[in-house]
Amino acid sequence: MQVLVTGGAGYIGSHTVVELLAAGHRVVVIDNLCNGSPEVLNRIHAITGQQPVFIEGDIRDRVLLDRLFAEHGIDAVIHFAGLKAVGESVACPLTYYENNLYGSMVLCRAMAAAGVRRLVFSSSATVYGEEAAVPYVESMPRGMTSSPYGTSKAMVEKVLEDLCAADQRWSVALMRYFNPIGAHPSGLIGEDPRGIPNNLMPYISQVAVGRLPELSIYGNDYPTADGTCERDYLHVVDLAVGHLKALQILDAPGVKTYNLGMGQSVSVLALVNAFIQVTGVEIPYRFVSRRNGDLAAFWADAGKAHQELGWRAERGLEAMMADTWRWQSKNPGGYR
Ligand code: NAD
Ligand code: UFG
Numbered sequence: 001m002q003v004l005v006t007g008g009a010g011y012i013g014s015h016t017v018v019e020l021l022a023a024g025h026r027v028v029v030i031d032n033l034c035n036g037s038p039e040v041l042n043r044i045h046a047i048t049g050q051q052p053v054f055i056e057g058d059i060r061d062r063v064l065l066d067r068l069f070a071e072h073g074i075d076a077v078i079h080f081a082g083l084k085a086v087g088e089s090v091a092c093p094l095t096y097y098e099n100n101l102y103g104s105m106v107l108c109r110a111m112a113a114a115g116v117r118r119l120v121f122s123s124s125a126t127v128y129g130e131e132a133a134v135p136y137v138e139s140m141p142r143g144m145t146s147s148p149y150g151t152s153k154a155m156v157e158k159v160l161e162d163l164c165a166a167d168q169r170w171s172v173a174l175m176r177y178f179n180p181i182g183a184h185p186s187g188l189i190g191e192d193p194r195g196i197p198n199n200l201m202p203y204i205s206q207v208a209v210g211r212l213p214e215l216s217i218y219g220n221d222y223p224t225a226d227g228t229c230e231r232d233y234l235h236v237v238d239l240a241v242g243h244l245k246a247l248q249i250l251d252a253p254g255v256k257t258y259n260l261g262m263g264q265s266v267s268v269l270a271l272v273n274a275f276i277q278v279t280g281v282e283i284p285y286r287f288v289s290r291r292n293g294d295l296a297a298f299w300a301d302a303g304k305a306h307q308e309l310g311w312r313a314e315r316g317l318e319a320m321m322a323d324t325w326r327w328q329s330k331n332p333g334g335y336r
Helices: 011-022 039-048 062-071 086-091 093-114 148-166 200-208 236-247 268-279 303-309 317-330
Strands: 002-006 026-031 053-056 076-079 118-124 171-177 179-181 215-218 233-235 254-260 285-288
Touching (some): 011 236, 026 062, 062 093, 076 093, 086 148, 093 148, 179 200, 200 215, 200 268, 200 317, 215 268, 233 317, 236 254
Parallel strands (some): 002 076, 026 053, 118 171, 171 254, 179 233, 215 285
16 A cells, blocks of 8 residues: 555654555655654664655645645555644644644545545544543543643544545544553664653653653552552554554445553553663652643553454563663664
8 A cells, every 4th residue: 555644753653654664565754843853764764674755744734735645646544643742732722723633634635635535543542531431442432631632632533533424435543542652673763752751651761861860750649559640551563553454444434443552551650660670770750749630540441453453562561661761772862
């Protein structure tokens, strides 16, 4: 297949491009590099021996998209491009709706005009909302999201459902990610957040490499076994493989929704200890007050992805820690 990957210079997108190329697909990447790096393309080449076509541009640029679809016979789109910082979305909601919601709508318009109606969309466990019972199952309704970021994901899901209901030619997979961490085992590509990381894993690895002095653990008074929050962490390479599996079911029309997670939760403290144990590097940390909007614990029921896609997260915590550390220690400043 010739696959258009939006946001392919980013964290999850770059790992997915590697898996696509390795599986024999041809890839076109569009990315405006607002949170991605052009160096990613060189690294993808170093891993796979192949270079995807790269178009630096914005998914909100309809003229550019029309040209892209006219020039490259695209069969399907995997849509990662978007903004993802939860706190920033609270401060700048319009920026998030413009990028994530409007951007997705422009993309769908351009796809329809080009006759391309197969789409895999990056959604998030956050769409289950604050009240959902664990583990999260796809049959649950979307809930009350706690940030404009989460709402933008829920809104795009709804737009895509409505689109499929209106036009039977569309085929869409909504992939609800839990907490992707880790890096490609080569250590050549990985997560490279700009500024101080918001997320736990890159924060830990930047403390380990000496870029940050210590980790603040947000809250140790949650109703969990050790008092710290629990999340369902999965290896980014497993997540990438999930997208390839989703491509295979896009012959059938309609919307399919899948949780992509390990199906088990790990506490913040357990993750820190796993990192120390696997890498031998100490992580100084202290407990601070809870972070606004954090839920105590959630994890996936990942059974549907296993039954329908034949997908299962296979790489365990040890690989997640070792691969994160290989990436971070080989690239202490990220791609820069
Ligand atoms: P990322 O920021 O590393 O990658 C996103 C890429 O999209 C970046 O390279 C960025 O430059 C590009 N981009 C952003 N807006 C664009 C636009 N308007 N036009 C063109 N390119 C644009 O993020 P990621 O972690 O790889 O996440 C990919 C997707 O998965 C996002 O949609 C994110 O919301 C979703 N997601 C991520 C997580 C996570 O924990 N990383 C969890 C759930 C869902
Ligand atoms: N945490 C810390 N210290 C830090 C960073 C995080 O203690 O410096 C804790 C958080 O309080 C939370 C856990 O580590 O308990 C995980 O936090 P992350 O920020 O890594 O991940 P979240 O679960 O908050 O959010 C992630 C993505 C969202 C996505 C959500 C659900 O960032 O985009 O998973 O999939 F919506």
